[in-house]
Amino acid sequence: MHEISLIESIIDIVLSEMSKNNITKVSSISLKIGKMLQVMEETLRFGFEIMSQNTPLEGAEIIIENTPVIGRCKNCGNEFQIDDWFDSCPNCHQMCVEIISGKEMEIISFEGY
Amino acid sequence: MKVSIVENILKANDRIAEQNRNFFKSKGVLTINVMSGPGTGKTSLIEKTINDMSDNINIAVIEGDIQTTYDADRIAKTGAQVVQINTGGACHLDANMISQSLNQIDLDCVDLLIIENVGNLVCPAEFKLGEDFNIALLSITEGDDKPFKYPLIFNVSHLLLINKIDLLPYIDCDIKKIKDGALRINSDLEVLEISCKTGEGLDKWYDWLLKKLENFKKPKK
Numbered sequence: 013m014h015e016i017s018l019i020e021s022i023i024d025i026v027l028s029e030m031s032k033n034n035i036t037k038v039s040s041i042s043l044k045i046g047k048m049l050q051v052m053e054e055t056l057r058f059g060f061e062i063m064s065q066n067t068p069l070e071g072a073e074i075i076i077e078n079t080p081v082i083g084r085c086k087n088c089g090n091e092f093q094i095d096d097w098f099d100s101c102p103n104c105h106q107m108c109v110e111i112i113s114g115k116e117m118e119i120i121s122f123e124g125y
Numbered sequence: 126m127k128v129s130i131v132e133n134i135l136k137a138n139d140r141i142a143e144q145n146r147n148f149f150k151s152k153g154v155l156t157i158n159v160m161s162g163p164g165t166g167k168t169s170l171i172e173k174t175i176n177d178m179s180d181n182i183n184i185a186v187i188e189g190d191i192q193t194t195y196d197a198d199r200i201a202k203t204g205a206q207v208v209q210i211n212t213g214g215a216c217h218l219d220a221n222m223i224s225q226s227l228n229q230i231d232l233d234c235v236d237l238l239i240i241e242n243v244g245n246l247v248c249p250a251e252f253k254l255g256e257d258f259n260i261a262l263l264s265i266t267e268g269d270d271k272p273f274k275y276p277l278i279f280n281v282s283h284l285l286l287i288n289k290i291d292l293l294p295y296i297d298c299d300i301k302k303i304k305d306g307a308l309r310i311n312s313d314l315e316v317l318e319i320s321c322k323t324g325e326g327l328d329k330w331y332d333w334l335l336k337k338l339e340n341f342k343k344p345k346k
Contacts, residue, residue, distance in 0.1 A: 120130065124126060
């Protein structure tokens with residue numbers, strides 16, 4: 013996953029929302045990231061630290077909620093948490109799983125003053 | 126003060142991809158995004174497809190590479206419209222690059238737009254371009270463990286073309302392992318075995334394309 017591209021988007025989105033809410037300094041940003049995307053958190057945090065320098069986001073804490081990957085078996089309809097791309101359905105053991113969540117990458121909120 | 130947003134971080138690319146897709150639809154153009162590692166045979170596949178199908182459908186091509194116009198030059202020799210995008214360093218195409226290139230192609234007489242992505246088994250899978258279908262290409266010389274090592278590209282694709290099957294007598298490759306791995310990641314994935322060198326299996330690829338075009342619209346020829 014392109015952590016630098018993500019950081020650029022995060023900064024753009026937050027700067028845009030800041031101006032709408034008369035916020036001049038950001039103290040924290042909350043993200044929701046699905047585990048399927050395999051975002052490297054350390055890379056994201058380090059990259060943010062660098063790219064936010066000299067912006068109103070400098071020093072902001074990055075809070076990440078990792079959401080689990082949930083699949084639905086196309087054979088029996090069972091929904092279950094997936095830990096690996098190659099998990100089969102625990103109910104019928106078929107390998108025909110549709111990923112229904114776990115690919116999100118969202119800014120949920122930010123705090124500032 | 127806390128501000129709630131709940132916004133998709135990749136919304137900028139996805140929004141432009143949707144605009145691209147709507148534009149292609151308005152022109153009656155079916156669009157496919159061809160992805161693979163470097164040297165798998167994407168450009169050869171496109172050359173063969175244009176040469177073999179030119180009596181049936183009009184094809185235009187967007188080529189993506191970090192540097193050079195080598196691939197666009199090859200496609201130009203077929204007589205098809207082609208534009209080369211040089212990313213200069215980016216390892217994948219994105220929706221904005223596609224959007225910026227569209228003023229160099231006349232899509233009014235085009236049935237099928239083929240986007241050849243940058244040779245890379247990882248990053249192209251992460252960025253929508255406005256395509257109708259994703260095509261993954263894997264050659265038997267790359268190893269039969271690739272679906273397990275690079276799952277995302279197989280997960281987001283609609284069709285997997287396994288290329289260079291003419292070399293099977295000389296390569297230790299278990300094609301069944303490739304298929305089993307890819308289908309475990311994506312049970313809806315269609316899989317075809319081809320050789321751009323000998324032409325083996327390409328008829329089924331052309332049938333697949335024609336069926337998609339038929340479902341999409343009638344050819345302009």
